[in-house]
Amino acid sequence: MLWEQVKLIFNSSGSVNTHRMEMVGDVRSKNCSSRLGEAEVGHEDQYYFRVHNSGMSATYCDDFVELKLKDSAWTPSIVVSGSDLKERQSVTITCSVYTPCLPSPPELTWNLKKNSHRQIEKVVDGTFTSKLQETITLLDTHDGYSIKCSARYPVKGGFKQSPETVETLSVSYAPKDTKASISLSGLVSAGSRVVLSCSSRAKPPPSFNWYRNNKDGANVVSTEQRYSFSATPAEEGDYYCEATNGVDSETSTRICIDIIDAHFTPSISISVGDLRERQSVTITCSVATPCPQSQPELTWNLQQDSLRRTEKNTEGTFTTKIQKKITLSHKHDGYNISCSTRHPADKNGNAAETEVTLSVSYAPRNTSVSISKSSGNWVELSCSSRGKPPPKITWFKKGPKKFTEVATGNFHKDTFTDGDEYYCVAANKLGKQKSSSISLTVQGTSGAWVFALKATLGIAALGSIGFFIDKWLKTS
Incomplete structure (x- = not known):
């Protein structure tokens, strides 16, 4: 039985029910509740529970329920674990709302994650709270993200919607999308004004450093977001910027500056x-x-x-x-x-x-003997050869038993007798080459001289129209 002060308002047998209440649960299992489905302003009061059985009655006077009515639904609250939020940090986000009636808890919805698991917890003061909870790892994209949560309470004929609670995240994150740009193309004229600019997205806003690579490594050339200078050959090279805040740092891609007037001869x-x-x-x-x-x-x-x-x-x-x-x-x-x-x-x-x-040294080649002049019983022989450095020429004449050295130089003038035979050798530091030999023969009674080569490497040029090749005369 439920009593309002001293007035009976509800009996589980149903014989009395002035407030249109209903029993929820099973009395025999000692798990039941009485629900007031349509609370009105006049229902605010203190309510007592009385047990009546076979002529015996007991009223719980010290443990009463005081009913207070609220015209609007309770507004949920959003709590984020941790105060200084940073990217890569793991945080737990909770949306909770007061739950006056366990059998009819409010429905919570939010935009953080669909189908989040709803929990009901008993708090220290003995009341109950319904909540949604998710643990996430923060990213830079969470900065400025608004978490929205609302509750609706079941009432007769529908639901009572709560005001929406909004919590906007403020997340610190390292510099992102750091870029370097130049006011001119990568190839600039000497003396022109060059402006380098650095941009980056970060929270808190970053500070900037400009670097230039040289033989000693990267040196800081400016601590401003914009760096300007007059182009000279000394300013050529790789430039990049670095954005830094309390979370981390990031460098841009490199900008290479070439001075078009600089010396680029290969x-x-x-x-x-x-x-x-x-x-x-x-x-x-x-x-x-x-x-x-x-x-x-x-x-x-x-x-x-x-x-x-x-x-x-x-x-x-x-x-x-x-x-x-x-x-x-x-x-x-x-x-x-x-x-x-x-x-x-x-x-x-x-x-x-x-x-x-190219200047390439090579051994003598194409060495040959020719007749340059002749008169009476003398002849001037010429030795030609191609080599680098220019070869030294040595002349050899056939004696009774062997050839012997008779002269040096490109030309050799000598008196001769029938059957005399000559050749030359061209030599330099890379090698030597021997010419074919030339044989001098007298034919006929007119005293005309005939010169011929023993054909091993080539044929000599004849110096007079009255000279004939030895083999041709013998054949004819």
């Missing part, structure tokens, strides 16, 4: 100084590269489509180069290697070119 180097035939050498065309992200184009006449690569030097600078390994021959002597470079950002297509002429 150089050609050969791995060996004293070039000789049959020698294997590596030939390199290279050019200084202030900005490795903006490599100059290199072309040469030594090989098409040579592989271009950029290397970091020991002093921290960069060089772009093309290379080819070749085995030298006499044909390379006097060969001109030309190499040109052009910066890809140079819209005018200006190119700088370098040439190197």
Whole structure:
């Protein structure tokens, strides 16, 4: 039974029910409640519970329920664990609302996560609270995010909606999307004004540093968000900015500044100084590269489509180069290697070119003897040979038993008798070569002289129309 002060308002048997109440649960299981479905302003009072059984009655006078009515639903509250919120931090977010009636708890909804599990807890003062709870790891995208939570209480004929509670998160996060920009293109003219700007998204707002890479590493050149300077060759190189706040820091991508008036002439180097035939050498065309992200184009006449690569030097600078390994021959002597470079950002297509002429030493070759002059009983012989350095010429004449050295020099003048035979040897520091021999023979009674070669390496040129080849005379 329920009594309002001393007036009976509800009996579980149903014989008395002035407030349109109902029994919820099972009395025999000692788990039941009485529910007042339509509370009105006049129902505010103190209510007592009385047990009546077979003529015995007991009233719980000290344990009464005081009914107070609220015209609107309770507003939920949102609590975020932790005060100084930072990205990558794990926090628990709770939306809770007062729950006056356990059998008919309020429904909570929010925009943090759908289908979050609802809990009902008894608090210290003995009342109850319904709540939604989620644990999340904060991101930079959570900064400024508004968590919205509302409750609706079941009443007869529907629900009573609570006002919506909104909690906006304030999350500190490290710099993001840090970018460096330049007022001009990467290739600038000497003397022009260059402005570098750094942008970044962070909370709290970041401070900025500008760095330039040189042979000693990265040096700070400015502590401002914008850095301006007059372009000179000394200012060439890689620039980047760094944004820093109390959470962390982030660097931008690099901006490479080339001065268009600076010297970009390539150089050609050969791995060996004293070039000789049959020698294997590596030939390199290279050019200084202030900005490795903006490599100059290199072309040469030594090989098409040579592989271009950029290397970091020991002093921290960069060089772009093309290379080819070749085995030298006499044909390379006097060969001109030309190499040109052009910066890809140079819209005018200006190119700088370098040439190197190869000087290759080689052994004598194409050594031969010819008749340059003749008169009476003397003849002047000429020895020709191609070699580098120019070869020394030695003359040999056939004696009774063997050939003996008779003279040196390119020309040899001698008196001769029938059957005399000569050859020459050309020699330099790389080798020597022997010519074919020439045989001098007298034919006929007119005293005309005939000169002929023993054909081993070639045929000598005859110096007079009255001379005939020995073999042709014998055949005829």
